[in-house]
Amino acid sequence: MDLDLGRRVFCQKCGDEGHHARECFKPLWCEIWPKQSKPTMPIVGMAADGLGFYASQFAKNASKKPRKSFLGLVKVIDGEVRCEDLEQDFSFHFPWGRTWKATKCPSGFLMQFPSQERLEEVVNFPELKMKRSGVKISVIPWSSQAKAKSRLHTTWVVAENVPEELLNYQAICELGSTIGAVEEIDLNSLESKDMVRFKVHVKSIDMIPEVIEVGVKPYLYDIFFKVENIDAEGWNDDSVSLGKRASVDVHRSGKSVMEKSGKKAKK
Missing domain, CATH: 3.30.70 (Alpha-Beta Plaits)
Structure with missing residues (x-):
């Protein structure tokens, strides 16, 4: 450790003498945060059996920044389909010069679209029947609300x-x-x-x-x-x-x- 012997050295991280912050391996500790109250999520609707659920009191509105990716949530209305079959269906129905990739999620399948215009074009159809797999689907723009059950x-x-x-x-x-x-x-x-x-x-x-x-x-x-x-x-x-x-x-x-x-x- 190279120290300047002409002056005392204090660490700006832990406050101890004899080393610099970049050489300090002590864990950070805040004296204020441990004393602050931590929010807990309350249960509401307990007046009757079956009404209860946890309700967040600190949820914030989703960011309104423009999206760099254009995700669509594909919901299967009728039938069953695998990711591979859905990818083939989209390649057949929407040959837009791209390779379609489907990702399974609890609410359906996530699909990356080439642009917002292309996504809206498919969203405008209330129901689509895939020719190869035979399933009926609908597509909505993906958002945090799209994950709701x-x-x-x-x-x-x-x-x-x-x-x-x-x-x-x-x-x-x-x-x-x-x-x-x-x-x-x-x-x-x-x-x-x-x-x-x-x-x-x-x-x-x-x-x-x-x-x-x-x-x-x-x-x-x-x-x-x-x-x-x-x-x-x-x-x-x-x-x-x-x-x-x-x-x-x-x-x-x-x-x-x-x-x-x-x-x-x-x-």
Whole structure:
């Protein structure tokens, strides 16, 4: 180790005397980070069996930067096909001067397209029947959403008989989390007497409980849920089989929870 004997040498990495940072092999240690709280992913929808799932609180929107690659997700609608067969089908139907390469993924197959225009050209067909393998396919642009196996139902729910102590934003987020992941709260409804509206993502409309017990120390309240309207229907990707527990219930009777039960909220 070549040191300048005319001055003291300190490591800029560990702070010790006698060596440079480039010669330091001590592990880095931050005094601040270990003291910071680490996020944990909460479980929502635990008011009824089958409604629960983990909901991320720190998800960020995907980058809007232009893509340098043009990936399409090929979903098999009818039939079965291997990567090799799909590559031959694409070479036959789309001879665009390239060698097609299919990669199997949980939702189907990933295919690299030569350009965005070529990808959109194929996406415009709602269904394609491959001549060689005989399977029916559809193609959508690949994105992080393309990897999803299900989409949750998005619905507005009315909660009735809500005590005054809970008529605030944080408390209604807590209340809504008993059935799903809360998206939005009608702030005007917080000014009402005992009713509040909120938008929530749920696994099942039918499984939303008619009533739950909520404690506001030292009292216990019955809070009633009523489905007001559905913003977006959920769906399951039938090509992905990951178990009943994780699927979205798409069967609905068309009636609200309160209509089915015949019960009314307590006043």
